[in-house]
Amino acid sequence: MKKIITFLTICLFLVACKSKKNVISSEEVNTSLKAKEIVEWHKRSFPEFETLSGSVFASYDGGDGAQSLSLSFRMQKDKAIWLSAPLGIAKVYITPQRASYYNRLENVHFDGDFSYISKLLGFEVNFENLQNLLLGQSIYPLTKEAKLLQTDNQYYLLEMQKTPNINVVYGVNPGNFRLGFFDVLEKDSATNGKVQFSYQQVDNVLIPNTIKINTLQGNQNITIELDFNGMKVNEKVNFPFKIPSGTKEIK
Template identity: 35%
Template sequence: MRLIKFHTGFKLMLSLFLVVFLVGCKSAKSVIASGEASEKLSAKQVIRQHQKTQTDFKTFQAKVKIDIIQNQKEQGSTFNMRMEKDKVIWLSAKLGLARMMITPERVRFYNKLDNEYFDGDYKLLSDFVGVELDFNKVQNILLGQAIYNLKEEPHNVSVNNNSYALQPKDQNVLLELFYLVNPSHFKMDSLQLFQQLKKRMLQVDYASYQEVKKQILPQNIRIVAVEESDEVAITMEFKSVSLNEEVRFPFRIPSGYKEIVIR
């Protein structure tokens, strides 16, 4: 994972893109995780219950405050976020100073503070976190779901601090993967990726969930990305959300901006 040194606005947008989701609306109910993990549940049973938690909605819009700590410096900002599930994720800073729009095919971004833009594939985001990303993986992270299909290979399960700890039976020596699944609603408590040889780590912790229109969704999220001695920590506070309303995704790269080129 190469922690790319971008301008402030660009880092904020990238970080937000990786971890934000739609919770915190006035009608939302906090989900109390009162379940108790059982040693009797098999890995297949845990996986089956987790896959039943897939969210069902068409669109949403929300506001979210992001705080980022990197190199002992903290910065924060509030963004608007809109999404059409499986099709578009759109982010906009205050006054439209920076915007990002991603689809299954493309990642696009511009920043009016630095007069720069990016229009390309997922390599930029993959480099930022050190894991090959695509639209589905990113969407799953935002929704508290496993980033890979858990049914594609056998897993081991154990109980760890009242979470179901899932890991592939045949761990990849180059990329170790761990999931912690909540015993109450079977969404993710934590996603952990380790690349020991390259001294890289990515961890996404879901501190709490909410029920929004009968959907169980992340409420508080923290992401930590580490490469050797470099560390980025991001926390989110979600505010207002509306689901399944008509949304627009305005996006136009201003003329005269400098293109961000990945080599």
């Protein structure tokens, strides 16, 4: 589970005008739907947009005090994810080809492909994983092998085995087929993580309002929260990023 915690934390990197309307799905589950049908509807629910922009309030609590930071957020679908702390003190720039980061306060930077992150995690990580997490989609691909568990009247529960050691259960909203949550269990260590989503409607595009990540490893509980504000759809965006000279490279 340490590797999964690391993966979710990496999505933050920087942590350790339309009004928004919180959207709640109120429809009940359709017990006649099969797993493959739910998987197909979830895939179709992927939000249609070209760009997203706004701010995200990120907080992290590892049990020894909470840290929080307000970040500027920009995304170009399938092409780029960009985060910036105030005054550009720290920035993240991720594309399908590479992940780049710098922090002026710590005088460090990283610039390379996803091999560094994959090495930390012990399994391959790509741009799609990060994008899906930020959009409320299945972080690991849902396939025809997904097993439909007994429903709980609030979600369709789909179980997927990522590896023999990692099991994932997705809770799919019956009204919009977006994720309400997903649970990850690492069997060897018997530790687990849970990610919960709420949504907002912006220009008829359903995107996350909040993402809450809870992980439990032994006696340590870690909570990460992302709160998206002032989100705009299909505005013109750019991604200014230049690694400051003199910073030390993370290898």
